[in-house]
Amino acid sequence: MNLLAATPSSDGMIAGAATGFRPLDWAVVVLFLLWMLWIGYRSGRRNRTAEDYVLGGRTMNPVMVGISLFATLLSTLSYLSYPGEMVKYGPVVFIGLAAFPVAYYIVSRLMIPRYMKMNVTSAYEILEIKLGRGVRSLATVFFLSLRFLWMATIIYATVDVALIPVFGLDPGWVPPVSVVLVVITVIYTTMGGLKAVVTTDVIQTVVMFAGVLLTIGIIGWKVGSFGAFFEPQLFEHWPPVDWGFDMSKRMTVGNILLMTLVWQVCTAGSDQMAIQRYLSTPDVATAKRSYRISLVTSCTIQLLLAVVGLVVMTYFLRYPQMLAPGTSVVGDADTLFPRFILIGLPAGITGLI
Numbered sequence: 001m002n003l004l005a006a007t008p009s010s011d012g013m014i015a016g017a018a019t020g021f022r023p024l025d026w027a028v029v030v031l032f033l034l035w036m037l038w039i040g041y042r043s044g045r046r047n048r049t050a051e052d053y054v055l056g057g058r059t060m061n062p063v064m065v066g067i068s069l070f071a072t073l074l075s076t077l078s079y080l081s082y083p084g085e086m087v088k089y090g091p092v093v094f095i096g097l098a099a100f101p102v103a104y105y106i107v108s109r110l111m112i113p114r115y116m117k118m119n120v121t122s123a124y125e126i127l128e129i130k131l132g133r134g135v136r137s138l139a140t141v142f143f144l145s146l147r148f149l150w151m152a153t154i155i156y157a158t159v160d161v162a163l164i165p166v167f168g169l170d171p172g173w174v175p176p177v178s179v180v181l182v183v184i185t186v187i188y189t190t191m192g193g194l195k196a197v198v199t200t201d202v203i204q205t206v207v208m209f210a211g212v213l214l215t216i217g218i219i220g221w222k223v224g225s226f227g228a229f230f231e232p233q234l235f236e237h238w239p240p241v242d243w244g245f246d247m248s249k250r251m252t253v254g255n256i257l258l259m260t261l262v263w264q265v266c267t268a269g270s271d272q273m274a275i276q277r278y279l280s281t282p283d284v285a286t287a288k289r290s291y292r293i294s295l296v297t298s299c300t301i302q303l304l305l306a307v308v309g310l311v312v313m314t315y316f317l318r319y320p321q322m323l324a325p326g327t328s329v330v331g332d333a334d335t336l337f338p339r340f341i342l343i344g345l346p347a348g349i350t351g352l353i
Contacts, residue, residue, distance in 0.1 A: 021167050021342065025351030032352065033184050036200050040188025043196035053193035054121055060198060060280040066293025068201035069277050071208075073267055074298065076158040079208055082302060084334035086309025089251050090238035094306050096260030100295045103264035108288040111269040116284045123275040143272055155181055162338045165324070194280055205297070211341065211353035212304045218344055219311040229314050237330055268294070312336040315344075 047053045085093040120126055124143075128136035159178045164171060189197050223229070245254035268274045268291060278287040316322060316329050316336055323329070324339055341353050 021350065022347045024347040028348050028351035035203075036188045037184065037191075039199050039203075040190070040192035040196040043192030043199065046195065047193055051121070052195075055276065055280040056194045056198065058280060059282060060194070060277075062281050062286040062290040063293055064198050064202050065277045065281055066290040067205050067297055068198040069268070069274055069290060069294040070297040070301075071201035071205045072273050072277075073294070074301070075154045076162070077154055079301075079305070080158070080162055080338055081334045082305035083309035083312055083337040086306045087313045087333035087336060088237075088330060090235065090241075091306055092241050092251055092253060092256070094302055095253050096256045097299050097302060099257050099261040099264065100299060103261055103268065104292060104295055106265050107269045108291055112278055112287050112291065113284050115275055115278055116287055121279065123270065123272040126275075147273075161334070165335075165338065165342075194276065198277075198280075207352055208301065209304070210349075211345075212301065212308055214345060214349065214353075215308050215337070215340055216304070216311055219315045219340070222344075223311075223314060223318065228318070229310050231314075234310075234313060234317065264295075308337060309333075312340050315340065 049057070051057055082093070115123075115126065118126060118129070120129070124136045124140050127139050155178050156174065159181070160171070160174045163177060164174055167173075167177075169177075188200065192199075220226075239251070242249060242252040243254065244252055245258070246252050247255070249255065274291075277290060281287045281290055313329060313333075313336065316339075320329070322339075322343060324332075324335065327335060329336065341350055345353065
């Protein structure tokens with residue numbers, strides 16, 4: 001069915017459109033996973049040396065590396081939950097973007113040039129040079145343990161919160177679905193090395209942006225009025241803005257700015273996943289450019305996700321019958337974006353996102 005030729009029905013859905021996870025969506029999911037495996041296989045065939053495998057031969061495109069760095073540092077949970085944060089707390093959540101220029105200055109001026117001049121292949125080599133092999137080994141254990149627990153939590157929570165409800169499966173399927181996703185990811189990244197990781201990150205970033213833009217466009221078309229997104233009653237539940245530092249509160253401007261700055265400097269300036277990407281570029285200038293592109297991409301997606309939060313809030317307040325049974329707009333804000341992906345996007349697109 002041509003989505004643009006359809007008309008909104010009284011319940012907010014596209015007249016005549018099926019909802020839920022459809023056979024075409026399943027086909028898209030399977031084909032997409034096979035595509036990732038094929039990219040891993042093809043990238044692996046092109047690797048000739050260990051440096052090709054680990055660092056892409058140090059000739060990686062800074063634009064792709066920057067997008068890959070963005071995708072690495074943005075979890076699936078963040079992508080799905082940022083609109084919910086906008087629904088519950090308002091735009092104060094995104095004030096942290098103001099810390100990006102300071103983070104860029106610190107990382108690009110004080111850290112990246114030093115890493116690039118050392119001609120190493122990983123962050124662990126830097127530790128060995130400065131502090132010895134024992135510290136390098138300990139840091140490796142800490143990093144792998146942290147990433148193992150972090151990724152396990154993200155994958156499990158994403159499957160439990162988003163995928164299983166979208167698929168309409170019993171919650172007992174959460175562990176096996178998580179294992180399947182882990183195995184597929186491990187296979188294509190192991191086969192292809194950094195080139196496969198960067199390429200698949202870029203593809204997945206394009207899909208993320210597509211989901212955001214389609215959601216904004218379709219809801220805007222369904223609602224039919226720009227002013228509907230700025231009606232005062234939509235924002236009555238937002239708490240007042242607290243401009244100070246208060247460790248007992250979650251959402252203050254000072255807390256958010258400090259947290260964002262520390263997070264960016266720590267992850268982009270010392271995390272192996274970031275340093276590996278800088279080292280995969282030819283020189284200091286391209287490494288800096290890759291980090292700058294990462295920040296620009298992150299800023300853009302976060303602003304768009306804020307808009308998504310605004311539009312899905314408007315949509316589900318206008319059409320409360322489209323909410324999942326037993327849920328509410330504010331109380332279950334984190335589920336609104338996944339819910340719209342399921343019921344509001346065309347067949348095939350839902351599976352892709």
